[in-house]
Amino acid sequence: MAVPVLLAVTGAPWEADVVRRAERAPGIRIVRRCVDIADVMAAAASGQARAVLLAEDLPRLTSDAVAALHARQIAVLALVDPSDTGEPSGGEDRLSRMGIERILPADVSGEDLGRAIVDAVESGPPATVSHFAGGFVPFSGSMVANPEQAGYDLRSGSGRLIAVWGPTGAPGRSTVAVGLATELAARGVSTLLADADVYGGTVAQLLGMLDETSGLAAAARSASGGSLDVEVLARHARQVAPHMLVLTGLSRADRWTELRPTAIESVWATARLLAPCTVVDVSFCIESDEEISFDTLAPRRNGATLATLEEADEVVVVGSADPVGLTRLIRALHELRAVVPSATTRVVVNRVRSGSLGSSPADAVAEALNRYAGVQAAALLPFDQAACDAALSHGRSLAEAAKSSKLRKSLQQLATGVIRDRLS
CATH class of the missing domain: 3.40.50.2300 (Response regulator)
Known part of the structure; x- marks a missing residue:
């Protein structure tokens, strides 16, 4: 026939x-x-x-x-x-x-x-594959500095994708994403930081950058048109440090249709060849839009988030250290395991302080996560409003604005853990 x-x-x-x-x-x-x-x-x-x-x-x-x-x-x-x-x-x-x-x-x-x-x-339809080959493209004319510190092979182009995600309630996803990317870059691991939050990205504002033009949206357009490669992706990003590039996010939440899942997957595949490590700040919502729509080919607002979580080598799950925040974190962990069963997670509890969790907040957090979510260990970030205010008011990272703060030192430990686990 x-x-x-x-x-x-x-x-x-x-x-x-x-x-x-x-x-x-x-x-x-x-x-x-x-x-x-x-x-x-x-x-x-x-x-x-x-x-x-x-x-x-x-x-x-x-x-x-x-x-x-x-x-x-x-x-x-x-x-x-x-x-x-x-x-x-x-x-x-x-x-x-x-x-x-x-x-x-x-x-x-x-x-x-x-x-x-x-x-x-x-x-049948081809499997999703990367159409790029070669090593990492250097950020500024010289070879990427010390990628072996993070266990990456320059010849393979196997950069690592880390998604920073967490439940609703502003637990500090963007702060953690910026802090983690900054500390990785400070260790000589060239890092691409991307803002893929379709509900209200703040990475550009946190770093004192103008966000009229979205680098990620521009990269997604290039990917949709088939013109995206590592050089084009690097041009869409902005260099903020010797080993750090930033893809700014959407300037308005109603532009979410510009971040289609297929294009986002292509952006991350290219990012793996641009940098040894890519850190992506994503939205809280992972509801499957198709379940509330009869048109399964219609744009999906949460499609970019779901695609990123599925592609990520590791998902850093951020929650807040208070009764409401911990409840949301525990529920979010179960939801993530149901939606993306293959996800490798690293739990980070932000704003740890004495008060609503008693005099031993670290013990309370550890007990709740172990009992209700099966999490044996979590990174704890102290509540340090003064350091965050200093960084935000100057449009700088904690490494620049509050380098001796307790929060910055905890983020350094988090980055060290990410590198160490990669090598183990």
């Missing part, structure tokens, strides 16, 4: 020849000619095709569209200008980064075209 195919090569100079060869190709049947990607998506939703053959310059083609087609078990193939011979062209690289696995010259014979489409349908 012939494979039903959608054809979208409108406007290409070789359109007529391709249409003629495709209509005669063995094993396939052209069921519809589409004028743009919206037409392709509408036809795909009707269930009338199992493959899509499109031109490389099809307007508004993005990685999200490719992922949506793959989700419907539709193979995606692309045709590139036959005049681009020799080394892979920029167009092929862009299509490859979008997730299109099979890319053919537009002058391919009808027999080869039919065979490629049939093989693509039989093989």
Whole structure:
């Protein structure tokens, strides 16, 4: 039985020849000619095709569209200008980064075209893989300093992704993320700090940076268009220290649609090659939006958070040391284990102080976490409002504004633990 195919090569100079060869190709049947990607998506939703053959310059083609087609078990193939011979062209690289696995010259014979489409349908959608290779790109003209201190191999490009997450109630996720990234960078481990909070990111403000332009949103747009590589990602980030880059977050919460899960996954895959360590501040909410929506292909507000938690090598779970904060933390740990069972967690309890937890708050925290969440050990950060106020008022990290504070020293220990566990 012939494979039903959608054809979208409108406007290409070789359109007529391709249409003629495709209509005669063995094993396939052209069921519809589409004028743009919206037409392709509408036809795909009707269930009338199992493959899509499109031109490389099809307007508004993005990685999200490719992922949506793959989700419907539709193979995606692309045709590139036959005049681009020799080394892979920029167009092929862009299509490859979008997730299109099979890319053919537009002058391919009808027999080869039919065979490629049939093989693509039989093989199924490609697995999600990184299309980048090589070592880490240095931040400023010289090789990344001392990556071996964190157990990273420069030749493999296997950077570590650490997500900083926690329950609602502002337990201090951003403070911990900034502090952890700063301390890693201070140890010579080149670090990328990214703000992926879709409800109200504050990393830029904490570091005294203007956030009119979101570095992460710009990187996500490049990823959707297939143009993201390590150099482009580095240009979207801002260097705030010799070994630290920052991808600023959304300036307004209503821009959350700019951070699509497919694009975010591509950003993190590229970040692993840019820096030995990437620290990501993510939102509190991990509710699956599909459960409250009939349109499973609609944008998901929590999609970026869920994608980050699933991709992370380690999730630093931040809670607050008070009765309400601990209750939320314990519930959040159970929720995270249910939503992302594979997550490797490190629990951090912030704002530890005498008061609502009695005269021995550390013992109270340890007992509650062990009894109700099965957590044997947690990092405890002392409540140090003066240090936080000093850092915030100057738009600096604790390492710069309050280097001798108790909170800063505890964050140093946290960073040391992250590096030590990587080596163990």
